[in-house]
Amino acid sequence: FRSLALFGYFEGGKRLPAPYSGNILSVAFDSGWFWYIPLSDTLTSVGAVVRREDAEKIQGDQEKALKTLIAECPLISEYLSDARRVTSGKYGELRVRKDYSYHQTSFWRPGMILVGDAACFVDPVFSSGVHLATYSGLLAARSINSVLGGDTDEKTALTEFEARYRREYGVFYEFLTSFYQMNVNEDSYFWQAKKVTNNQHTEIESFVDLVGGVSSGEAALTPTDRIVERSAEFSAAVDQMAGGDEDSMVPLYKS
Numbered sequence: 001f002r003s004l005a006l007f008g009y010f011e012g013g014k015r016l017p018a019p020y021s022g023n024i025l026s027v028a029f030d031s032g033w034f035w036y037i038p039l040s041d042t043l044t045s046v047g048a049v050v051r052r053e054d055a056e057k058i059q060g061d062q063e064k065a066l067k068t069l070i071a072e073c074p075l076i077s078e079y080l081s082d083a084r085r086v087t088s089g090k091y092g093e094l095r096v097r098k099d100y101s102y103h104q105t106s107f108w109r110p111g112m113i114l115v116g117d118a119a120c121f122v123d124p125v126f127s128s129g130v131h132l133a134t135y136s137g138l139l140a141a142r143s144i145n146s147v148l149g150g151d152t153d154e155k156t157a158l159t160e161f162e163a164r165y166r167r168e169y170g171v172f173y174e175f176l177t178s179f180y181q182m183n184v185n186e187d188s189y190f191w192q193a194k195k196v197t198n199n200q201h202t203e204i205e206s207f208v209d210l211v212g213g214v215s216s217g218e219a220a221l222t223p224t225d226r227i228v229e230r231s232a233e234f235s236a237a238v239d240q241m242a243g244g245d246e247d248s249m250v251p252l253y254k255s
Contacts, residue, residue, distance in 0.1 A: 003032065003123070004098040006058040006066055007047025009039075009091035013083040029073040031057060036079060043091070046070075046080065062094040101173075107165055108158040113140045120169050128172045136165050 015021040015038060025036035032050040039045055048069040050057055058065045066085075070076050086092050103120035107113065116133030143157040 003049050003051060003100075004055055004058060004096065005047050005049045005100070006062060006069070006094065006096050007035075007045060008066060008094045009086040010044045010046055010080055010083040011042050011086055013038075013042075013044040013046070014079040014081075025075075025079075027073055027075050029069075029076075031069065031072060034069075034073055034076045036076060043086070044083070046076065048073075058096060062096065066094060103166075103169065107162040110154060113143070113158060113161065115140050115165075119165065122169065122172045132165075132169060132172070135168055136161075139164055 016023055022038050027034045031054045035047045037045040107119045115136040122128050139161050143161045146152050146157050147154050
């Protein structure tokens with residue numbers, strides 16, 4: 001998404017009212033959006049994500065840049081009004097990240113599986129990386145157990161693993177492509193969530209399912225015999241996506 005993030009850590013920041021005091025807060029402002037992530041009762045990770053065209057706002061003096069961006073966002077300014085930025089130790093450095101969306105060409109090789117950020121990363125908004133890491137770990141564990149148990153061969157199990165993981169990544173990727181179109185209104189986000197999840201729920205329910213990590217509909221692991229049965233189906237689906245229109249919103253399928 002060619003966005004840039006400038007972030008640091010603060011002590012003493014405010015919290016959401018109970019029982020939500022430990023929840024992550026995401027706040028939009030004119031130049032992009034802020035994350036506000038409680039790491040303990042007192043420590044908070046605070047980061048500003050800005051569009052590439054606003055990159056000059058985080059160039060030069062990073063301390064000044066972060067203060068300026070915080071001042072642009074009234075809610076984050078309020079939450080940090082009595083806080084101080086950590087300036088020493090492992091949390092003392094201001095950091096910049098750019099062009100952080102990526103995916104590997106392959107998610108597995110014989111004897112090896114990539115899960116979580118080792119395989120791919122979308123974007124920090126909605127903390128989708130947490131879901132993708134746990135989801136891929138669950139899929140990988142099932143695949144490994146199936147192979148070690150002699151229920152299927154490694155290639156069949158891991159081809160199916162990769163297809164499922166890329167599909168889940170693709171749902172977030174396509175939704176976030178629309179999310180960063182800043183000219184759309186709030187209702188458009190809910191509509192887009194329903195479109196990419198392709199379920200029978202309402203638009204708001206689809207949005208909640210998506211950001212909550214349950215849009216795949218997999219309440220339980222698929223039995224091993226279904227892996228074998230559907231492996232050809234998943235492989236064909238990946239090949240079809242890879243051979244599709246070059247303007248596809250989900251280029252990761254082309255690897």
